[in-house]
Amino acid sequence: MATMESLIVTVNRIQRACTVLGDHGGDTNLPTLWEALPSVVVVGGQSSGKSSVLESIVGRDFLPRGSGIVTRRPLVLQLHKTERGLQEYGEFLHLPKKKFTDFSMVRKEIQDETDRMTGKSKQISPVPIHLSIYSPNVVNLTLIDLPGLTKVAVEGQPESIVQDIEIMVRSYVEKPNCIILAITPANQDIATSDAMKLSREVDPTGERTFGVLTKLDLMDKGTNAIDVLEGRAYPLQHPWVGIVNRSQADIKKNVDMIASRRKEREFFASSPDYGHLASKMGSEYLAKVLSKHLESVIRARLPGITSLINKSIEELEAELSHLGRSVAVDAGAQLYTILELCRAFDRIFKEHLDGGRPGGDRIYGVFDHQLPAALRKLPFDRHLSLQNIRKVVSEADGYQPHLIAPEQGYRRLIDGALNYFRGPAEASVDAVHFLLKELVRRSIAETQVRSL
Numbered sequence: 001m002a003t004m005e006s007l008i009v010t011v012n013r014i015q016r017a018c019t020v021l022g023d024h025g026g027d028t029n030l031p032t033l034w035e036a037l038p039s040v041v042v043v044g045g046q047s048s049g050k051s052s053v054l055e056s057i058v059g060r061d062f063l064p065r066g067s068g069i070v071t072r073r074p075l076v077l078q079l080h081k082t083e084r085g086l087q088e089y090g091e092f093l094h095l096p097k098k099k100f101t102d103f104s105m106v107r108k109e110i111q112d113e114t115d116r117m118t119g120k121s122k123q124i125s126p127v128p129i130h131l132s133i134y135s136p137n138v139v140n141l142t143l144i145d146l147p148g149l150t151k152v153a154v155e156g157q158p159e160s161i162v163q164d165i166e167i168m169v170r171s172y173v174e175k176p177n178c179i180i181l182a183i184t185p186a187n188q189d190i191a192t193s194d195a196m197k198l199s200r201e202v203d204p205t206g207e208r209t210f211g212v213l214t215k216l217d218l219m220d221k222g223t224n225a226i227d228v229l230e231g232r233a234y235p236l237q238h239p240w241v242g243i244v245n246r247s248q249a250d251i252k253k254n255v256d257m258i259a260s261r262r263k264e265r266e267f268f269a270s271s272p273d274y275g276h277l278a279s280k281m282g283s284e285y286l287a288k289v290l291s292k293h294l295e296s297v298i299r300a301r302l303p304g305i306t307s308l309i310n311k312s313i314e315e316l317e318a319e320l321s322h323l324g325r326s327v328a329v330d331a332g333a334q335l336y337t338i339l340e341l342c343r344a345f346d347r348i349f350k351e352h353l354d355g356g357r358p359g360g361d362r363i364y365g366v367f368d369h370q371l372p373a374a375l376r377k378l379p380f381d382r383h384l385s386l387q388n389i390r391k392v393v394s395e396a397d398g399y400q401p402h403l404i405a406p407e408q409g410y411r412r413l414i415d416g417a418l419n420y421f422r423g424p425a426e427a428s429v430d431a432v433h434f435l436l437k438e439l440v441r442r443s444i445a446e447t448q449v450r451s452l
């Protein structure tokens with residue numbers, strides 16, 4: 001039986017395999033495993049504090065910063081807890097074996113990899129970037145960071161980006177396996193929070209939504225968010241978690257994460273409003289709660305995931321066996337395979353025509369039944385009636401007396417008769433052509449099945 005920790009690690013590996021195989025949900029003809037995997041998705045409006053929460057959970061500065069829409073591709077962030085004393089590093093799925101120990105280079109690589117997919121056009125792309133972080137200071141957890149919900153495009157970004165982001169975010173949060181981390185700043189009216197509006201829509205019972213209130217330190221003096229944090233104002237099934245991230249000034253002053261986490265702990269411990277909730281607040285607590293919840297969701301979904309994988313294996317194996325044995329790689333062997341196929345096709349096609357397999361008899365039927373029946377319907381009685389022959393013959397030679405036989409007249413009679421033949425003859429050719437094409441199709445199908 002897998003331990004709790006290895007469950008998340010296993011799902012991480014499956015997620016990476018999905019990305020390599022081009023499965024990131026959405027419209028696809030193949031069964032999508034990606035959509036069946038539970039994941040924590042970070043959702044929030046612009047500047048709500050998403051990046052700060054993620055960095056705080058990781059304990060490192062590594063996300064791109066800037067104005068406008070910075071996150072333009074989903075970032076699948078897989079956190080792996082390592083043993084105490086080991087060096088922290090990041091590793092991207094698209095750059096395997098390259099260990100990033102300098103986290104400012106991680107930030108740069110996220111930016112560069114985003115641009116590689118979207119160009120400098122500032123468009124968004126649904127193809128995720130996978131980043132694994134190995135550190136003794138994290139819990140095993142997978143989080144997906146998405147572009148912030150926004151109302152307006154900034155310069156250089158197409159107007160459609162506002163809708164495109166909403167569609168992308170929705171495509172994640174709609175999935176029943178998605179755990180929504182809804183980030184809302186406390187210094188804003190929660191009723192207008194983009195994250196809460198969206199999560200209420202897709203998860204009305206609040207079963208899979210974790211509400212996170214950031215910027216508690218920025219609330220107006222004399223106000224607090226205790227009604228929300230104690231679950232009275234906006235009740236969810238899981239308790240709300242309050243967070244205090246670094247302010248812009250702290251970031252400018254290069255306040256590091258360790259100091260920032262300590263400051264956050266102190267804020268809650270010394271707060272007259274939140275002191276009684278201190279043990280259930282803060283980014284470290286949030287990471288632990290999420291990790292535990294993710295593990296329990298994975299455990300519950302495990303039978304479903306296993307049966308989906310088994311079903312996919314069966315379907316793909318059936319398709320593989322239908323496609324036949326693998327094609328040889330070197331030119332000589334490929335030529336041999338092609339000749340072998342041609343010979344097999346030739347034999348099967350001949351059997352269809354000459355007998356042994358059905359089909360050839362239908363061609364015979366065209367000449368034996370269809371053509372004679374059509375000929376019988378031709379108006380030869382009228383064409384070769386004595387009256388018509390007399391008329392054609394006398395008209396044909398004009399004033400010239402015919403010496404032996406009325407040659408011109410006969411010619412006209414024969415030409416006319418041949419014209420009548422043309423229709424049924426062409427119909428017979430078409431019918432035979434159609435039958436032959438059908439036999440070719442059948443022979444190809446039988447060649448594939450028989451000889452491969």
Ligand SMILES: Nc1nc2c(ncn2[C@@H]2O[C@H](COP(=O)(O)OP(=O)(O)OP(=O)(O)O)[C@@H](O)[C@H]2O)c(=O)[nH]1
Nearest residue numbers: 046047048049050051052148215244245246247248
């Ligand atoms: N004082 C204070 N400032 C915060 C807090 N959380 C975030 N900020 C500041 O708010 C600003 C926006 O935070 P980000 O974490 O970049 O927000 P975001 O949601 O990732 O923003 P976008 O990536 O632009 O969508 C930054 O200047 C942060 O320093 C907080 O809890 N307290």
